[in-house]
Amino acid sequence: MKVLVINAGSSSLKYQFFNMSNESVLASGNVERIGMDSSIVTHYPVDKPEVREVSEILDHVTAVKRVAEMLTHPEFGTITHLNEIDAVGHRVVHGGEAFSSSVLVTQAVKDEIRRLFDLAPLHNPAHMMGITAVETTLPDVPQVVVFDTAFHQTMPNTSYLYPIPTVLYRRHKVRRYGFHGTSHSYVSDQAAEFLQKPLESLKMITCHIGNGASLAAILDGKSLDTSMGMTPLEGLMMGTRSGDLDPAIVPYVMNKEELTLSEVNSMLNKHSGMLAVSGISSDMREVTEAMNEGDKNAKLAFDMYTYRVKKYIGAYAAAMNGLDTLVFTAGVGENSVVFRQAVCEGISFLGVELDHARNAERRKDAREISTEGSRVKVLVVPTNEELLIARDTYRIVNQVKLQ
Ligand code: ADP
16 A cells, blocks of 8 residues: 655645555655745655756645656656555644544544634644645545644643633633644654563653654653643744743733734744744754854753753653653754753753763664663654654555455
């Protein structure tokens, strides 16, 4: 079975095409600047040179058609006919309380995703355009949706409720949902497999640290708590997002600076975090480089960033009454040696002991970076959200065929 995985944004569409018999990627690519001048399609077929095309792509239907043409192109395609695409899996950011696992797309599922537009106004409408575009271009192909929030639906109400008037939860569903669930789920499974232990037997913290960043406390194989909240703004300090702050700062700053709701929203989401504190960049590589050259603000940004991760690890260890596995993943978590060192330093009381030589190794596979004697196993596990989406899609479509 061959599965196409799509991550549709408002003006972009990323894709990966899998052969599920061996879970290999046959091709991948992205369409950028949908609806703008000079849209760009970049297609990476495995074992063939990449193809880059500039054309006018006004909507998602045209974008999916271009992807289909790329996949079946006589020269750089990987299949000869569209009927070789057996299923399509979509990433959907918000599944609200309605979805605690991936599901086959039906009319009822689409209606529910539409009802959730309010909770993820930048993401869910774009995902919906992707789903509709596939319906138009590949009308007979079953589609599955995989939600970023689904993995965290196991959180108890002590984790997901905010201490504000409960009417806000009842009326408007104001609660913690959490995000990066696909990644937390994938790396926690991989970590358990690496350790050759059942996930249910582990007290695990997974740290997904990329441009966006979140931690999850995983107990009995289930998400007990996670640092992102109703939106992906809460929790850790991120590339351009503030993460946790005193909520009273928002009205105070709005008043002092005469900011509108949309301006303050943009300040907290796009102009805060590492970018604001370093004054240099939201990118960990650039901040680390500046810090190594002696830039004080870059050092402060790095120190605040790592300090906040460390605080959450302590909090989640307390929430689980213990910790035996700590996992790093995503751009920063997988690649930054100094980041992992700064986070793990000074938490030996929890049983975390980093092996500096192992931590410094540059490898692409799942690996242990703690010392032999470390009570907590510290692992680096590369995330692969697309593969998890492909696996869920494959499983669900096969189940439906068997019914
Ligand atoms: P996104 O959340 O957009 O998927 P990624 O998971 O790709 O983000 O992570 C992007 C972050 O990873 C950037 O801050 C980048 O600097 C960092 N990063 C990527 N490679 C390295 C590296 N070799 N060393 C340090 N940081 C890195």
